[in-house]
Amino acid sequence: MKAKDKWKRGLPYVGNKGQKVEQIMEALPNGKRFIDVFGGGGCVSLTAISSGKYEEAIYNDQKKTVVELLKALINDEPHLNLMDYVALTREQFIDWRDNQPDSIERTLVLIAYSFSNNQKGYLWSRKNEEEKLLLTRALFYGNTGTEFDQLYNYSLNANTISEKYRLFHKWRREQMNINSRYDLLQQLERLQQLQRLQQLQRLQQLQQLQQLERLQRLQYSVNDYRELVIDTDDVVYCDPPYVGTQHDYGGFDHKAFENWYLHECPAKEIYISEYTKLPHTEVAFNFGKKLSLTATGKRRDELLLRVVH
Numbered sequence: 001m002k003a004k005d006k007w008k009r010g011l012p013y014v015g016n017k018g019q020k021v022e023q024i025m026e027a028l029p030n031g032k033r034f035i036d037v038f039g040g041g042g043c044v045s046l047t048a049i050s051s052g053k054y055e056e057a058i059y060n061d062q063k064k065t066v067v068e069l070l071k072a073l074i075n076d077e078p079h080l081n082l083m084d085y086v087a088l089t090r091e092q093f094i095d096w097r098d099n100q101p102d103s104i105e106r107t108l109v110l111i112a113y114s115f116s117n118n119q120k121g122y123l124w125s126r127k128n129e130e131e132k133l134l135l136t137r138a139l140f141y142g143n144t145g146t147e148f149d150q151l152y153n154y155s156l157n158a159n160t161i162s163e164k165y166r167l168f169h170k171w172r173r174e175q176m177n178i179n180s181r182y183d184l185l186q187q188l189e190r191l192q193q194l195q196r197l198q199q200l201q202r203l204q205q206l207q208q209l210q211q212l213e214r215l216q217r218l219q220y221s222v223n224d225y226r227e228l229v230i231d232t233d234d235v236v237y238c239d240p241p242y243v244g245t246q247h248d249y250g251g252f253d254h255k256a257f258e259n260w261y262l263h264e265c266p267a268k269e270i271y272i273s274e275y276t277k278l279p280h281t282e283v284a285f286n287f288g289k290k291l292s293l294t295a296t297g298k299r300r301d302e303l304l305l306r307v308v309h
Ligand SMILES: C[S@@+](CC[C@H](N)C(=O)[O-])C[C@H]1O[C@@H](n2cnc3c(N)ncnc32)[C@H](O)[C@@H]1O
Pocket: 013, 014, 015, 016, 017, 018, 037, 038, 039, 040, 041, 042, 043, 044, 060, 061, 062, 063, 223, 224, 225, 226, 239, 240, 241, 242, 249, 252
């Protein structure tokens, strides 16, 4: 994916469609309005508005603060200073997770700092968290009293997270050639929180990139899927919590979902991403194998299903 298109990946959120999304979009029919029922990180909605296939896209998720975070980033309102979140400790993460009420900011912290994006565990192991934080502090603030402080001057002119991160890699490569602490630097290859924050910053920068007209086609909605008001000619896309995966989002009722797509949702075109074929659907596209999230470790096909009545 070209750097200038990376904003379409949306929030680095659990279940992010990432690489598959372009293929999904190609397989979906054109229409007036696109409805992303279980929007999550938003990448399907963002790809839909930039595809030119729809006049409008509704990005919906029942999780209010996730929808609000995407909206805040894209509209830059309220402005979030992402540089304030570059080096959070385990203790700060746990405090946000356990003691703070749900909010845009808390969601941002959980997305940027949770291990495998599960919003539960802290990103790094105890083994290297200290060094990763030190390195990040040196990069952004200097004054750590360590050899890493060179990074601060080295990247002084960089004013985005992406640019800082790029210079960190450049510095690291240079140092590995001359520095005796080769092993340590080799281990400190990725600062995952910066990768995620740079993805959030891309969304903040969209307004400047003349994407305004496209972004105006995006509507935000916080609803349970059963509450959505849908027309017969809408193109409906569903990426629900998958059957039989550990990410059950507090228990998703798959029977109720089946009843909804068969009997309640009036749209003629309803598509569902799943690993197993569901009742009254046909396979519109097969993306091939993906390592399953279930304990068995089986590989299963990732499917795009179309509802047939
Ligand atoms: C598999 S994720 C979607 C991932 C998304 N396609 C992406 O690329 O980021 C499923 C989403 O469904 C949402 N969800 C779960 N139950 C829901 C419900 N009853 N109504 C609406 N959204 C729901 C969850 O909050 C979660 O964000």
